[in-house]
Amino acid sequence: MVQIKTPEQIAKMREAGLVVAAIHAATREAAVPGATTKDLDEVARKVIADHGAKSNFLGYGGFPATICTSVNDVVVHGIPDEKTVLKDGDIISIDAGAIIDGWHGDAAYTAFVGTGHAPELVELSRVTEESMWAGIAAMKVNNRLVDISKAIESYIRRQPRPATGKYGIIEDYGGHGIGTEMHMDPHLLNYVSRKRGKGIKLVPGVCLAIEPMVSLGTAQTKVLADEWTVLTTDGSWSSHWEHSIALTEQGPLVLTAPDCGRARLAPYGIEVAPDPLG
Known part of the structure; x- marks a missing residue:
């Protein structure tokens, strides 16, 4: 069952989304050479507390931290700790979430630590981020779930190949529904699978x-003995x-973007829905 939200519920999710945006801003500033991933987790904890929110990561399935900190070849679900010290040239994915009055927000970004990053890493992040926006632009009333998957995959496949030979679209993990829980139906692949069909029709x-x-x-991953940390196999x-995005009668509303996604969706000719919080 796919949970359909009312405008009032979407407004609550927007509140949670803005807390996530604040976590992103604070951790981005703190992701510097010499910082540990635990330092970033403590920054996130303070932001959540300052906003009167709750963490939806801490304790989820036994996860021991407030954010996921995935460095270099770690794809997702990296656990913050004191041993992982960020170095100049690293890249890190920071995945964060928050709960307001039972409603969830969830978003991630890739940050560059220090300076001097290889051009292929800069391009990797750009391609990944822009494929996300292409997917969001495909989140239209009466489209199907597969239209989002197709938009993401198509964008990536159209890009010039990197020096390593190819971009691997990770196969074992993807997007998801969100609302009164962090992970809900439907599961959203980042590529088109004939086995999955067209998926649900997208409605407000x-x-x-x-x-x-x-x-x-590679598109393949492995999980470490901690049962969380996911790495590329190569x-x-x-x-x-x-x-996190809500589809409304007025269009998409990017709940975890400060401007509701207005600037990044404008090149696609898409007007975002009005911010329910004004």
């Missing part, structure tokens, strides 16, 4: 977390971007 009130994960090599570095 559908809320999705759209999150492409792309590597500079050691290739990866990027991860995510936003």
Whole structure:
């Protein structure tokens, strides 16, 4: 069953989404050489507390932290700790969430630590982020779920190949519904699968977390003994971007973007729905 939200419920999700945006802003500033991933987690905890929100990551399935910190070849679900010290040239995906009055927000971004990053890493992040926006632009009333998957995959496949030979669209993880829980139906692939069919019809009130994960090599992953940390099987570095979006009668509303997604969707000719919080 796919949960359909009312405008009032979407407004609550917008509140949670803005807390996530604040976590992103604070952790981006703190992701500097010499910082540990635990330092970033403590920054996120303070933002959540300052906003009177709750963490939807901490304790989820036993997860021991407030955010996921995935460095270099870690795709997703990296656990913050004191041993992982950020170095100049690293890239890190920071995945964060928050709950307001039972309603969830969830979003991720890729940050560059220090300076001097290889051009292929900069391009990897750009391609991953832009594929996410292409997917969001496909979130239209009466489209199907597969239209989002197709938009993400098509954007990535159209890009010039990196020096490593290819972009790997991670196969084992994808986007999801979001609302009164962080992970809900439907599961959203970042590529088109004939086995999955067209998926649900997109109607006002559908809320999705759209999150492409792309590597500079394989699409395959493995999970460490901690049962959380997901790495590429070939050691290739990866990027991860995510936003939570509500579909409304007026169009998409990017719940976790400060401007509701207005600037990044304008090139697609899409007007976002008005911010329910004004």
